[in-house]
Amino acid sequence: MSLPAYAKAVAGGLELRLKVVPGASRSAIAGELGDRLKVKVAAPPEDGKANAAVCAVLTKWLGAPVEVIAGHGNPLKTVLARGLSTLSGDTIRSKPA
Numbered sequence: 827m828s829l830p831a832y833a834k835a836v837a838g839g840l841e842l843r844l845k846v847v848p849g850a851s852r853s854a855i856a857g858e859l860g861d862r863l864k865v866k867v868a869a870p871p872e873d874g875k876a877n878a879a880v881c882a883v884l885t886k887w888l889g890a891p892v893e894v895i896a897g898h899g900n901p902l903k904t905v906l907a908r909g910l911s912t913l914s915g916d917t918i919r920s921k922p923a
Contacts, residue, residue: 831861839908846901848876853883
């Protein structure tokens with residue numbers, strides 16, 4: 827299965843390109859937005875709270891540890907999902923709230 831436009835296989839896992847919306851009413855994966863995955867988080871964009879919330883939402887969805895590797899202070903982020911090499915169709919379709 828080919829990867830969606832927001833994902834790229836790299837050494838150590840999958841890089842995911844995100845558009846993050848902090849301060850949302852609830853945390854959720856909103857879906858694809860161009861070549862990025864849109865992730866809404868309830869946490870505010872201060873003191874790394876939104877970044878931690880993004881990692882928590884994605885870790886729950888993917889079942890793998892996730893860390894922000896670029897865009898720490900920016901809504902356009904790149905994260906690394908360690909240990910993954912692909913996304914299953916079931917994973918892509920199941921977006922947790």
